[in-house]
Amino acid sequence: MxxxxxxxxxxxxxxxxxxxxxxxxxxxxxxxxxxxxxxxxxxxxxxxxxxxxxxxxxxxxxxxxxxxxxxxxxxxxxxxxxxxxxxxxxxxxxxxxxxxxxxxxxxxxxxxxxxCGLMEVTKIDLALNEKVRVATGPFRDQVGTIDSIDEEKQEVTVLVDMFGRQTPVELSFDDIQKL
Missing domain, CATH: 3.30.70.940 (NusG, N-terminal domain)
Known part of the structure; x- marks a missing residue:
């Protein structure tokens, strides 16, 4: 723009x-x-x-x-x-x-x-297999389990239930809430 x-x-x-x-x-x-x-x-x-x-x-x-x-x-x-x-x-x-x-x-x-230290790194107090709620996007309000955490990219992979199957969804730290 x-x-x-x-x-x-x-x-x-x-x-x-x-x-x-x-x-x-x-x-x-x-x-x-x-x-x-x-x-x-x-x-x-x-x-x-x-x-x-x-x-x-x-x-x-x-x-x-x-x-x-x-x-x-x-x-x-x-x-x-x-x-x-x-x-x-x-x-x-x-x-x-x-x-x-x-x-x-x-x-x-x-x-x-x-x-480079020009942007604040978000620290997250989460662990693998912990339950979280998706806060934004198409999976909003779904509860899932943390499958992986990537501190460098500030992302987590959350397993959410979709059509009876566990589906991995990559989300930023800002897109989830701890339960």
């Missing part, structure tokens, strides 16, 4: 992600685009690596090398500012020729934001 605050992926020269982030943040400030471009992020995670002497060393690794994530409202001006930042080769999902970029769907960006 036009005029909506969304996340986009910007392609950069590999190894230039940090300088692109810095350049873009400077351009946002100097061109007064703070009301259109909100956050610039390089998704990173800490990995443990074992050195030759057997000790563990923590290393920060870019999850998506060659890409910078930008939260923005796409207008002609904001698009121009990002596109013409030194080191930026283009937007992912923009085929060139003046076509506007495609935003990341929430189900793709939310796990990345959670992993």
């Amino acid at each position: 036009e005029g909506e605050r969304r996340w986009y992926i910007v392609q950069t020269y590999s190894g230039y992600e940090n300088s692109v982030k810095l350049n873009l943040e400077r351009r946002i400030e100097s061109m007064q685009m703070e009301d259109k471009i909100f956050q610039v992020m390089i998704p990173e995670e800490i990995r443990q690596e074992r050195k030759n002497d057997g000790t563990l060393k923590e290393k920060i690794v870019k999850i998506f090398p060659g890409y910078v994530f930008v939260e923005m409202i796409v207008t002609d001006d904001s698009w121009f500012v990002v596109r013409n930042t030194p080191g930026v080769t283009g937007f992912l999902g923009s085929s060139g020729g003046g076509t506007k970029p495609v935003p990341l769907p929430p189900d793709e960006i939310n796990p990345i934001l959670k992993k």
Whole structure:
């Protein structure tokens, strides 16, 4: 949707992600685009690596090398500012020729934001084989049993009774209620 605050992926020269982030943040400030471009992020995670002497060393690794994530409202001006930042080769999902970029769907960006600590991770106090009520969707108000829990994706698989058979249904943590 036009005029909506969304996340986009910007392609950069590999190894230039940090300088692109810095350049873009400077351009946002100097061109007064703070009301259109909100956050610039390089998704990173800490990995443990074992050195030759057997000790563990923590290393920060870019999850998506060659890409910078930008939260923005796409207008002609904001698009121009990002596109013409030194080191930026283009937007992912923009085929060139003046076509506007495609935003990341929430189900793709939310796990990345959670992993990077930019979005709160919902903790759930549930266990396998526990009874829950489905709160939303076509199975609303049905009671089912938790078959699996995926903390990273914030999803559970609930077995609900459908036509006399146990049917697995994948639901987000927000779609269920503890009984």
